[in-house]
Every structure is written in C-alpha cells, then in structure tokens.
Amino acid sequence: MGVPVLLDGPRLRARLVDDGPYAALDVVVSTGSTNTDLMAAAGRGAADRTVLIAEEQLSGRGRMNRQWTSPRGHGLFVSVLLRPEVPPTAISWLPLIAGVALAETVERTTGVRATLKWPNDLLLGDGDEWSKGAGILGEAVTGPDGVAIVLGMGINVFQKREDLPRGAGGLPATSLAAEGADVDREEFAVALLTAFAEVDDRWRAADGDVVASGLLDRYRRLCGTLGQQVRVELGDDQLRGVATDIDETGRIVVRTPDGRTTAVSAGDVVHLRRA
Numbered sequence: 563m564g565v566p567v568l569l570d571g572p573r574l575r576a577r578l579v580d581d582g583p584y585a586a587l588d589v590v591v592s593t594g595s596t597n598t599d600l601m602a603a604a605g606r607g608a609a610d611r612t613v614l615i616a617e618e619q620l621s622g623r624g625r626m627n628r629q630w631t632s633p634r635g636h637g638l639f640v641s642v643l644l645r646p647e648v649p650p651t652a653i654s655w656l657p658l659i660a661g662v663a664l665a666e667t668v669e670r671t672t673g674v675r676a677t678l679k680w681p682n683d684l685l686l687g688d689g690d691e692w693s694k695g696a697g698i699l700g701e702a703v704t705g706p707d708g709v710a711i712v713l714g715m716g717i718n719v720f721q722k723r724e725d726l727p728r729g730a731g732g733l734p735a736t737s738l739a740a741e742g743a744d745v746d747r748e749e750f751a752v753a754l755l756t757a758f759a760e761v762d763d764r765w766r767a768a769d770g771d772v773v774a775s776g777l778l779d780r781y782r783r784l785c786g787t788l789g790q791q792v793r794v795e796l797g798d799d800q801l802r803g804v805a806t807d808i809d810e811t812g813r814i815v816v817r818t819p820d821g822r823t824t825a826v827s828a829g830d831v832v833h834l835r836r837a
Contacts, residue, residue: 568617568635569748577752578613583759584642585609592618592634596641597701597714603643604712605705610645613755619716636721637737638751641714642758645707652770653711654827655812657682657700659765659777660713663758664696665784671753672743677786680805680814680831684717685733685786686741692786692833693723693736715754719745733833773810782808787831792816795830805831 571589578584586609593599596614603612618634644656661682668676668684677685677692684696696717703710718726718737726735738745761777768775782788787805794801794816803818813825 567747569615569751571615574615574748574751578755582756583611583763584613584755585611587613587615589615590617592616592620594620595714596639597699597712600641600643600712601701601703604703604710607705607707608643608710610643610710611759612643613640615640615751633721633725637719638715638717638747638754640751640755641712642755644711644713644762646711646762646766646770648766648770651811652765652772653702655765655770655772655777656711656713657698658781658812659761659772660698660700660715660758662777662780662784663761664698664715664717664754666780667750667754667757668695668738671750672738672741672745674738674741674743676784678781678784679733679833680785680787680808681812683733686736686738691734693734695736695738695741717750717754719747719750772812778808778810787814787833790836791834793832793834794826795832796826801826801829802834 569589574589575587579587593616596616600614616639619639658681661678664684665676665678668674674686675688679685682698683694685692686695687693699714701712703712720739721737723736723740764775765777772778785808790805792805801816801824803816805814806817807815809815809825813827815823815825817823
C-alpha cells in the first residue's frame with residue numbers, strides 16, 4: 563500500500579453536516595486524543611453531535627486507560643460529542659449502541675465478518691479465529707450546558723497485522739485491510755457516522771429504551787461473547803463461567819459452574835472457548 567490519502571474535511575462536512583445529521587465536523591492531521599479535545603470543547607459549550615476526526619493520535623487511550631498510538635492516515639479515529647436528553651440510567655448504553663453501528667457498517671460495506679466482544683470491542687475474522695479491529699470509549703464531561711458524553715471510536719483500517727499490538731485479553735490485533743477489505747476511508751467514515759446517527763436517533767426516540775428501540779436485540783445478535791466460556795477480570799478478583807445474556811442495563815450475565823448467575827456492569831472479558 564502506498565501513502566494513504568488524507569481525509570478531506572470540507573467534503574466530509576458537506577456530506578455529514580450540510581446534508582447530514584451532524585452539527586459540526588473537523589478533521590485534524592495530528593492530536594493527542596480526539597476524546598480529550600472534544601471533552602475540552604464540551605466544557606466550552608460545543609453543540610450536540612459535534613465530530614472530530616484525526617489522521618493521527620499521539621496519545622490515544624482505550625478502556626482501563628490503555629495507551630496506544632497509530633500511524634498517520636492508517637486508521638479512522640473519530641469522536642462524537644453527544645447531549646442526549648434521556649434518563650441518566652440509559653447513558654451507559656451509548657458505547658454499546660455505537661458498537662452496533664460499527665459492526666453493522668463493517669459487514670455491510672466491506673463484507674468482513676464482525677462481532678462484538680462485550681462491551682464494545684470490535685472483532686474481525688472467520689468465526690474461529692477472531693482478532694481485535696477496533697475499540698470504543700465513552701467519557702462524560704460536565705460543562706455550562708450540563709453533562710455531555712464524548713464517544714470515541716478507533717478503527718484499524720490499513721495497518722499490517724505485524725505492526726499492531728495485541729488487544730485486550732491477549733487477542734491478536736488486525737485491520738480491515740489485513741482481513742482482505744479494500745477500504746475508502748472517506749466512504750467508510752460517512753457510512754459509519756450515518757449508521758451511528760440512525761441508532762442514536764432510534765435510541766433517543768425511545769427515551770433511551772433499548773428494548774423498545776430494538777437495539778438490545780441488535781446488540782445480542784452481534785455479540786460474540788454470548789455462549790462463550792469467559793473469564794471476567796474484576797480488579798483483584800475474577801469471574802469464570804458461560805456468558806448467557808446481555809440484560810436491559812447492558813450488563814453481561816455469566817452462569818458459573820455451580821449454576822449461579824451474576825450480572826457484571828464493568829470488567830475485562832477474556833474469551834476462553836465456545837460453550
């Protein structure tokens with residue numbers, strides 16, 4: 563692959579702001595973290611559905627404060643500032659419904675098989691050997707206009723497998739190109755952000771109710787963690803068993819060998835084998 567073609571900010575704005583569902587969109591060549599930048603913008607009163615895309619992140623971060631960097635032009639690193647008027651208890655679903663939009667976009671636009679590892683890691687592969695291709699991070703910030711959520715998505719697009727670090731839980735990392743996809747990053751960015759606006763609209767219209775909106779069912783269909791023997795890392799403790807469900811609050815339900823079920827709201831999941 564040659565030098566990646568950099569994204570055209572004015573063209574993306576024309577498609578996603580002028581003729582689309584977003585309030586503002588900027589593309590920067592390099593930054594520390596798009597989430598950090600948008601959190602600062604949220605504190606200054608930036609509008610609902612403000613988008614920031616970076617060609618390169620120098621101090622990107624994921625869940626559990628994992629740090630990573632990415633070569634310029636090789637991935638899609640996008641954050642969206644959101645101010646949804648839904649019950650506070652529904653907010654934890656935002657990263658999960660973003661996962662729905664991301665997995666569905668990958669399969670629809672590239673043909674690459676995609677699944678979600680709870681809560682919101684995107685896995686790519688053939689169903690037997692999954693590898694991590696993207697991650698999602700949601701963060702809350704309080705500003706003059708109340709609480710806002712900044713949702714960041716980092717997708718590996720052109721990287722070679724050997725140039726990527728291993729993912730959470732020891733998963734190998736991959737990219738869309740490494741899985742055989744021929745990707746136009748602009749078209750993929752438009753497709754992803756359009757799909758996310760659709761699920762966000764559906765979720766907001768249902769007042770954050772993932773059952774009424776159909777998003778819980780869509781998430782369950784895409785969640786490759788269900789039916790797996792898993793180990794859930796819980797700080798100094800861990801839980802082992804079979805992942806049996808995702809409940810209405812977004813928790814993973816694990817059935818332990820003694821038959822008990824436990825619902826977990828936060829933790830690192832390691833897939834062990836299919837039950």
